[in-house]
Amino acid sequence: MSTWVLIILCGLITFLIRFAALSGIFKFNASANYIKLIQVIPIVVLTPIIFQAVFFISNNEFSIVDNSKIYAAFIAIITAIFLKNVIYTIIIGMSSFWIINEMILILLV
Numbered sequence: 001m002s003t004w005v006l007i008i009l010c011g012l013i014t015f016l017i018r019f020a021a022l023s024g025i026f027k028f029n030a031s032a033n034y035i036k037l038i039q040v041i042p043i044v045v046l047t048p049i050i051f052q053a054v055f056f057i058s059n060n061e062f063s064i065v066d067n068s069k070i071y072a073a074f075i076a077i078i079t080a081i082f083l084k085n086v087i088y089t090i091i092i093g094m095s096s097f098w099i100i101n102e103m104i105l106i107l108l109v
Contacts, residue, residue, distance in 0.1 A: 068104050072097030 020026060030038075054069045056062060064070060076093030083089065 066104055066108065068097055068101040071100050 021028075050073075054073045055064075055067070057067060072093055075096040076089050079092045080086075080089040
């Protein structure tokens with residue numbers, strides 16, 4: 001089987017599974033435990049992705065002192081806690097990352 005045929009087939013199957021569940025074609029009454037479990041999934045999936053993106057620079061190097069992502073992530077977390085607004089959190093977090101990154105580059109040169 002060709003690689004492209006396999007990719008398209010996997011994509012089609014994945015789409016159909018998600019479409020069928022979200023489209024309302026099938027009636028599904030979820031229990032309270034199921035709803036609680038579904039609410040936890042984004043946290044469980046995003047935590048390792050964000051941790052890896054923030055703490056590892058390149059080639060699996062773990063750096064804390066000259067890593068501007070850690071400081072920007074801390075500022076974004078504080079912003080999210082106090083403002084409870086996704087747009088402000090993204091804008092302030094990305095702006096602080098840019099400013100801190102430039103400051104670290106200036107200090108290292």
